[in-house]
Amino acid sequence: MNTAQKSLRDKPVARWSALIIVSITMFCGYFFTDVMSPLKPLLEKDLGWTSGDYGWFTSAYGWFNVFFFMLFIGGIILDKVGARITGLLASGIMVIGASLKYYAIANTFPEGATILGHSKQVALAALGFAIFGTGVEIMGITVSKIIVRWFKGYEMALAMGLQVAVARIGTLLAMAAPLRIVDYFHGNIAAPLAFCLVLLIIGFLSYFVYIVMDKKLEASMEKVEDGQESDSEEGFSFKDLKAVFANRGFWYIAILCVLFYSSVFPFLKYATDFFINKFGMAPERAGDLPGLLPLGTLFLTPIFGGIYDKVGKGATIMIIGSILLVLIHGLFAVEGLTNVTLAVILVLLLGVALSLVPSAMWPSVAKIIPEKQLGTAFSMIFWVQNWGLMGVPLLIGVVLEKFCITSAPGAEKVTYNYHIPMLIFMGFGVLSVVFAFLLKNADKKKGYGLELPNMKK
Numbered sequence: 451m452n453t454a455q456k457s458l459r460d461k462p463v464a465r466w467s468a469l470i471i472v473s474i475t476m477f478c479g480y481f482f483t484d485v486m487s488p489l490k491p492l493l494e495k496d497l498g499w500t501s502g503d504y505g506w507f508t509s510a511y512g513w514f515n516v517f518f519f520m521l522f523i524g525g526i527i528l529d530k531v532g533a534r535i536t537g538l539l540a541s542g543i544m545v546i547g548a549s550l551k552y553y554a555i556a557n558t559f560p561e562g563a564t565i566l567g568h569s570k571q572v573a574l575a576a577l578g579f580a581i582f583g584t585g586v587e588i589m590g591i592t593v594s595k596i597i598v599r600w601f602k603g604y605e606m607a608l609a610m611g612l613q614v615a616v617a618r619i620g621t622l623l624a625m626a627a628p629l630r631i632v633d634y635f636h637g638n639i640a641a642p643l644a645f646c647l648v649l650l651i652i653g654f655l656s657y658f659v660y661i662v663m664d665k666k667l668e669a670s671m672e673k674v675e676d677g678q679e680s681d682s683e684e685g686f687s688f689k690d691l692k693a694v695f696a697n698r699g700f701w702y703i704a705i706l707c708v709l710f711y712s713s714v715f716p717f718l719k720y721a722t723d724f725f726i727n728k729f730g731m732a733p734e735r736a737g738d739l740p741g742l743l744p745l746g747t748l749f750l751t752p753i754f755g756g757i758y759d760k761v762g763k764g765a766t767i768m769i770i771g772s773i774l775l776v777l778i779h780g781l782f783a784v785e786g787l788t789n790v791t792l793a794v795i796l797v798l799l800l801g802v803a804l805s806l807v808p809s810a811m812w813p814s815v816a817k818i819i820p821e822k823q824l825g826t827a828f829s830m831i832f833w834v835q836n837w838g839l840m841g842v843p844l845l846i847g848v849v850l851e852k853f854c855i856t857s858a859p860g861a862e863k864v865t866y867n868y869h870i871p872m873l874i875f876m877g878f879g880v881l882s883v884v885f886a887f888l889l890k891n892a893d894k895k896k897g898y899g900l901e902l903p904n905m906k907k
């Protein structure tokens with residue numbers, strides 16, 4: 451290709467700059483997603499929440515996505531009007547939801563005021579989280595499509611891996627920072643939310659820079675491709691939706707996605723509490739341990755993404771990651787294994803699993819589904835995944851409250867035995883292995899190319 455034929459995406463500086471900008475927005479979103487996780491014991495002690503309240507509130511992340519089909523609607527909007535408007539809308543929704551959640555936690559409400567059987571505070575925080583969850587998930591599919599747009603035929607898996615790695619820094623901060631921020635602000639439990647809200651506003655503003663770049667990309671593509679790229683910009687149609695649904699590979703990857711993430715992200719919501727209860731860690735330090743999980747993924751996700759780009763073996767990578775998950779949760783479930791060093795090793799290994807599967811899973815979607823249906827496909831996969839992100843934290847909260855309390859009734863501090871929740875997480879791991887094998891088998895039959903490299907020679 452000569453210089454005159456180059457579009458903006460062919461310039462490495464341009465495509466990596468675009469990646470940096472959208473990664474910042476997602477980083478802020480991931481920080482806010484998990485910022486309450488290390489605060490679970492404090493919510494119970496200071497604000498009188500129960501594990502059931504916490505599970506219900508945490509599950510709110512997926513409410514609108516699942517029941518109001520917001521991801522589906524977001525995917526249609528994305529394919530119809532493009533990433534510029536969709537991304538702006540999504541990051542705006544994130545800010546609105548986060549503000550409501552902050553308001554709920556920062557204020558006290560009259561005792562006895564309830565909504566849907568939960569205290570007004572829990573209900574408002576949940577509503578805010580539900581709105582935020584819609585924004586951050588639509589942003590997620592938007593960013594996925596943006597990466598494909600800029601990186602297809604280039605370092606696509608590496609770029610997706612790096613974006614996820616930057617997002618994981620947000621998760622890492624969400625694990626390690628909140629209790630320290632609360633301490634710094636003399637026990638103010640809403641302070642970490644305020645800090646995060648400011649970051650979200652920065653993320654929202656940075657998206658405007660991306661909009662400018664995207665406009666330039668479009669102009670350069672129009673000049674170069676003379677209509678060729680229009681295939682990717684045809685927009686949503688019900689024919690596309692039917693085609694996505696009829697694709698067996700799509701279903702395997704969507705089911706693997708919900709199973710795999712159901713045993714990782716909901717685990718993170720309870721991890722601090724788990725390490726306090728099972729490994730006897732001091733509450734102020736217990737958030738550091740789950741913080742190790744995203745730390746490992748920072749480096750490994752792009753490395754595994756790079757391997758997939760150059761060597762291939764995407765389906766095999768997903769099988770290995772799923773098997774790891776079973777071993778880790780299986781060991782966490784064993785009663786009596788309370789050695790902190792072992793916990794550190796298992797968390798690091800969970801980080802390896804959380805690097806292996808996503809680094810291969812997301813770029814594989816682009817191999818199974820044509821580019822013009824990608825917005826729809828990503829949104830449907832996220833929709834299936836959100837059932838798990840919504841249902842599993844709720845399930846764990848209810849199981850903890852009903853079957854796992856080990857302290858005497860009325861005790862000042864409630865303690866839990868996490869054996870059953872860990873077995874539940876392990877069960878999801880086992881099913882992930884089954885679906886990873888089914889995907890590999892389908893790849894052999896249908897020739898998606900999941901075991902082949904992503905990069906053009």
Ligand SMILES: C[C@H](N)C(=O)N[C@@H](CCCCN)C(=O)O
Nearest residue numbers: 587590594610614808812832835
């Ligand atoms: C939670 C969100 N729906 C999700 O699945 N995030 C993935 C990354 C998705 C990237 C798609 N290009 C994650 O592993 O955090």
